[in-house]
Amino acid sequence: MIPDARRSSHEPVLVAEVVDLLIGNPKGAYIDLTAGGGGHLRALAEKLGLDARLYGLDRDPEAVDRTRRNLAEFRQVRQIVHAAYSDLKAVAGRIGEDGFNGVLIDLGLSSDQLAEAGRGFSFSVDGPLDMRFDPGSGRATAAELINSLSKNELTAVFRDYGEIKQPARLAGAIVRERQTKMLTTTTDLTAIVEKHSYSRHRNKTLAQVFQALRIAVNGELDELKAVLPDCVSCLNPDGRLAVISYHSLEDRIVKRFFRKSASGCTCPPKLPVCVCGGKPQVELVTRRPIVPSEEEVKSNPRSRSARLRVVRRLAT
Numbered sequence: 001m002i003p004d005a006r007r008s009s010h011e012p013v014l015v016a017e018v019v020d021l022l023i024g025n026p027k028g029a030y031i032d033l034t035a036g037g038g039g040h041l042r043a044l045a046e047k048l049g050l051d052a053r054l055y056g057l058d059r060d061p062e063a064v065d066r067t068r069r070n071l072a073e074f075r076q077v078r079q080i081v082h083a084a085y086s087d088l089k090a091v092a093g094r095i096g097e098d099g100f101n102g103v104l105i106d107l108g109l110s111s112d113q114l115a116e117a118g119r120g121f122s123f124s125v126d127g128p129l130d131m132r133f134d135p136g137s138g139r140a141t142a143a144e145l146i147n148s149l150s151k152n153e154l155t156a157v158f159r160d161y162g163e164i165k166q167p168a169r170l171a172g173a174i175v176r177e178r179q180t181k182m183l184t185t186t187t188d189l190t191a192i193v194e195k196h197s198y199s200r201h202r203n204k205t206l207a208q209v210f211q212a213l214r215i216a217v218n219g220e221l222d223e224l225k226a227v228l229p230d231c232v233s234c235l236n237p238d239g240r241l242a243v244i245s246y247h248s249l250e251d252r253i254v255k256r257f258f259r260k261s262a263s264g265c266t267c268p269p270k271l272p273v274c275v276c277g278g279k280p281q282v283e284l285v286t287r288r289p290i291v292p293s294e295e296e297v298k299s300n301p302r303s304r305s306a307r308l309r310v311v312r313r314l315a316t
């Protein structure tokens, strides 16, 4: 089925919780760094006063176009920008905001991207192995990676980004198969995984393999590590940063960064007392991650692995 490019099929996750925890000042400036289908932006626009300034950003030009069209009715929505979120500081300068009262990051990919066969994100539909959030970025596609990386490099991708059991076995199978035929489609990759994986959990393994390649293609974990400190430094005092993650690799990065920023101390853990004098930059709003209710998971199964963590900027 060809998705209707004008509408979004993406169901936003933990919407009420995000709106509740992100908005401190209804007249403030807010930015959603992963605008996607615009669901969180819409909910924020509906809650914010007309004086508020709301911005969106996405690396995917199709998501940007769709969200611009779908949210045109809201006066609060000032701009939807096409950029990677690691460019936050430059984008803030361009749009003329010194600081934000709320920053949202909803990681992963949208249902719109997953549904579009031509993007290559889904193992359930045949399509080219692309997987770039921004097809115009000049980054290597998933096909270019699996046809060119060495066995060791592929093993590292599957181990570090997919937490796949026996990653070398799968990498070896890919290297052997590509000697006879270039691997260019999602079906080519799916067939190798099905043939060479020992796991009885077909869908879980395929999801891990596709996740690993997507993270490698888009440099997702490096993007996240780069943007978190910028988010905190872009927050006004009392401003909040909310991050929704979908797997343990993302959540670990967020959890560690939030804990470090809330402690401020950069001393080696072995030292009995703090000697660095570092001051906390944020306060943890959520001590434990917020997860979707049973009802939300039932109505939107893709929400099941979501974890929301929020911090509040201290006046330093």
Ligand SMILES: C[S@@+](CC[C@H](N)C(=O)[O-])C[C@H]1O[C@@H](n2cnc3c(N)ncnc32)[C@H](O)[C@@H]1O
Residues within 6 Å of the ligand: 010, 011, 012, 013, 033, 034, 035, 036, 037, 038, 039, 040, 041, 057, 058, 059, 060, 063, 083, 084, 085, 086, 106, 107, 108, 109, 110, 133, 223
């Ligand atoms: C889960 S979706 C967001 C859905 C959105 N919250 C909604 O309500 O529709 C994640 C989005 O993040 C975007 N994205 C991923 N990495 C990005 C990056 N480094 N910079 C900007 N956008 C990114 C993807 O293109 C995708 O549209």
